[in-house]
Amino acid sequence: MKKAIYSLLFIGVLTSCGGENKTNEEALSGEEHVAIEGINFPTTLSNDTTKLVLNGGGVRTVLFIKIYVCGLYLPAKNHDAKSIMEADEPSTIRLHVVSRAFTSERMADVVRTQFEKSNPGRTAEFKTRIDMLCNRLAGEVIQKGDECDIQYTPNEGIRFFKNGKDINMLLSGLDFKQALWGNWLSNNPADEEMKKGMLGL
Numbered sequence: 538m539k540k541a542i543y544s545l546l547f548i549g550v551l552t553s554c555g556g557e558n559k560t561n562e563e564a565l566s567g568e569e570h571v572a573i574e575g576i577n578f579p580t581t582l583s584n585d586t587t588k589l590v591l592n593g594g595g596v597r598t599v600l601f602i603k604i605y606v607c608g609l610y611l612p613a614k615n616h617d618a619k620s621i622m623e624a625d626e627p628s629t630i631r632l633h634v635v636s637r638a639f640t641s642e643r644m645a646d647v648v649r650t651q652f653e654k655s656n657p658g659r660t661a662e663f664k665t666r667i668d669m670l671c672n673r674l675a676g677e678v679i680q681k682g683d684e685c686d687i688q689y690t691p692n693e694g695i696r697f698f699k700n701g702k703d704i705n706m707l708l709s710g711l712d713f714k715q716a717l718w719g720n721w722l723s724n725n726p727a728d729e730e731m732k733k734g735m736l737g738l
Contacts, residue, residue: 647727
């Protein structure tokens with residue numbers, strides 16, 4: 538009987554310790570996280586010296602298959618897609634790859650196709666930078682479980698990080714940031730529901 542009571546008490550202690558449902562890594566980091574489609578996103582990120590807050594997030598699906606989950610980080614909450622795209626201020630889009638089908642080659646193809654959809658008639662204007670981006674992505678090994686950050690910094694441009702490591706590619710120009718962010722936030726986004734989620738709607 539005593540053993541049974543002790544066992545129940547021990548289970549109760551373990552349960553109370555895990556009440557906040559945080560992993561050991563999260564607890565040690567001291568960061569707050571928000572779960573989006575089962576993926577934990579920190580509520581804040583740093584873009585150089587600027588603190589960014591999680592604006593919202595969503596999941597990209599193709600034929601009912603989840604491809605990646607993403608979060609949009611801004612200096613302050615904003616629900617207006619046009620102003621987010623046009624703003625010359627730090628921002629980051631974080632992608633968590635959740636499908637084995639989303640390879641580096643597939644990612645490059647999707648970027649090129651979606652760019653034309655979101656920016657009709659402007660592909661020629663950005664061809665050099667689109668080619669640079671797609672060729673570099675195609676040369677990276679991207680697989681399920683990877684975390685990719687697309688980071689924009691004013692007066693510098695767009696950098697890409699995979700699992701926290703800079704892949705050594707810089708794409709300059711606010712105009713390109715506006716067009717690339719349009720893949721998610723334009724009037725012709727990759728996924729309408731994902732767009733709403735990223736806007737926090």
